[in-house]
Amino acid sequence: EIRMTQSPSPLSASVGDRVTITCRASQNIGKYLSWYQHKPGKAPKVLIYGASNLVRGVPSRFSGSGSGTDFTLTISRLQTDDFASYYCQETYSLSPRFGGGTKVDIK
Amino acid sequence: QVHLVESGGGVVQPGRSLRLSCVASGFTFGVCGMHWVRESPGKGLEWIAVISFDGRTKKHADSVEGRFTVSRDNSKNTLYLQMNSLRPEDTAVYYCAREEVVASADGTMYYDFWGQGTLVTVSS
Numbered sequence: 001e002i003r004m005t006q007s008p009s010p011l012s013a014s015v016g017d018r019v020t021i022t023c024r025a026s027q028n029i030g031k032y033l034s035w036y037q038h039k040p041g042k043a044p045k046v047l048i049y050g051a052s053n054l055v056r057g058v059p060s061r062f063s064g065s066g067s068g069t070d071f072t073l074t075i076s077r078l079q080t081d082d083f084a085s086y087y088c089q090e091t092y093s094l095s096p097r098f099g100g101g102t103k104v105d106i107k
Numbered sequence: 108q109v110h111l112v113e114s115g116g117g118v119v120q121p122g123r124s125l126r127l128s129c130v131a132s133g134f135t136f137g138v139c140g141m142h143w144v145r146e147s148p149g150k151g152l153e154w155i156a157v158i159s160f161d162g163r164t165k166k167h168a169d170s171v172e173g174r175f176t177v178s179r180d181n182s183k184n185t186l187y188l189q190m191n192s193l194r195p196e197d198t199a200v201y202y203c204a205r206e207e208v209v210a211s212a213d214g215t216m217y218y219d220f221w222g223q224g225t226l227v228t229v230s231s
Contacts, residue, residue, distance in 0.1 A: 001169070034217040036152070043202060043221035044144075044152065050212035055219075087152050091216050094157070094166045096142075101151035 002026055002090050006099035012107040019075040021102045023088035028068050032092035035064055035073045038101075039084045048073065049091075078104070109133040109220045111203050116225030119193055129186040129203030129222055137161075137181035140206035142218065143188050145199035155201070156188065171197075193229045200224040 003026040013019050023033065031051035036044040046055050048064035051071055061076040075082055083106060088099040115127040129141070143155040156167045156177035165177050176189045186203050204218035 031213070032215050034215075036218075038146075038152065043223060044218070046217045046219060049209060049217040050215045053209075053212060055217070085151070089152075089154070089217075095168060096154050096157075096216075098144075098152040098154060 001095065002029065002093050002097055004088055004090055004097050004099035006086075006088060006102050009101060010103040010105055012105055013078050014107045015078055015080060017078045019078050019082075019104060021073045021086050021088075021104075023066075023071040023073070023099050025069045025071075025090055025092075029090045029092035031067045032090055033064075033066070033071050034089045034091055035062075036087045036089065037082075037084045038087060044087070047086075075104075109205070111205065111220055111222035113201065113203055113222040113225040116201065116227045118228045118230060120231050121194060121229055123193055124189070124191045125193060125227060127188040127190065127201055127203075127225060127227070129188075131184045131186065131205070134205070136179075136184040140208070140216075141177075141179065141186045142204045142206060143177060143186075144202045144204055144218075144221075145197075146202070146224075147196070147199040150199075153199075157206070158186070190227070193227075195229050198227060198229050200226050 005024045033051045035048040038044040052064045085101045085103045087101045110132045113129045142157045158177045174192045178187045202224045203222045205220040207219040208216045
C-alpha cells in the first residue's frame with residue numbers, strides 16, 4: 001500500500017505570504033496526484049490533478065509540481081479565503097490514499 | 108447541474124449497522140465511478156471505497172474491509188455504503204464523490220463533485 005506524508009502541519013502564515021506544502025509518496029506514483037482544499041462544514045474542493053494541472057475555475061495563485069515521490073502545492077500570495085486544510089491524494093493505486101493534511105492558519 | 112445528496116447517517120451503538128445512500132442527479136450516473144470518503148474528527152480525509160460504473164469492480168480500505176460494502180443501483184441513480192459491525196473509530200462525516208478520469212493526463216482521476224456529507228456517530 002502507498003503511504004502519503006504531508007508537511008508541515010500545521011502551517012501558520014499571513015495574507016500575502018508564499019506558502020509551500022509538501023507531499024511525499026512511499027513509492028513512485030508518476031504524476032498521479034491530486035490536491036484538495038477543505039474547509040469546515042464544506043465538501044472538499046479539487047485544486048490540482050495530475051500533479052500540476054490546475055482545475056478550471058481555481059485561481060492561478062495555486063500551482064502544483066513534482067513527479068515520482070515528491071510533490072508540492074504552492075500558493076503564491078495567500079488570500080483570506082485560502083485559510084483551510086489541504087490534502088494530497090495519490091491516484092496511482094486502486095486504493096487512492098490521502099495524505100494527513102496540512103492546516104493553513106493565520107499567524 | 109450535478110448534485111450528490113447523502114443520507115442515512117445518525118447515532119448508532121457499537122456493533123450495529125447502518126446503510127448510507129447517495130442520490131445523484133444532473134449527470135449520467137451509470138457511466139461514472141463513485142467513491143466514499145470520510146473525515147474523522149482530528150484525523151483528516153480517509154478514502155473508504157470505490158465502485159466502478161457498472162458495479163462489477165469494488166475495493167475497500169483495509170480499515171473497513173469485511174465490515175463495509177459499497178454498492179450501487181444505476182436504475183435509481185443511487186450509491187450505497189452498507190456499514191456493519193460499527194466501531195467508535197468509524198465516527199466521521201461520510202462523503203460520496205464522483206470520479207472524473209482525465210484521458211489526456213494518462214488516465215489520472217480526481218473527484219470533481221462531492222456530496223455535502225452525512226454524519227455517523229458510533230457511541231454507546
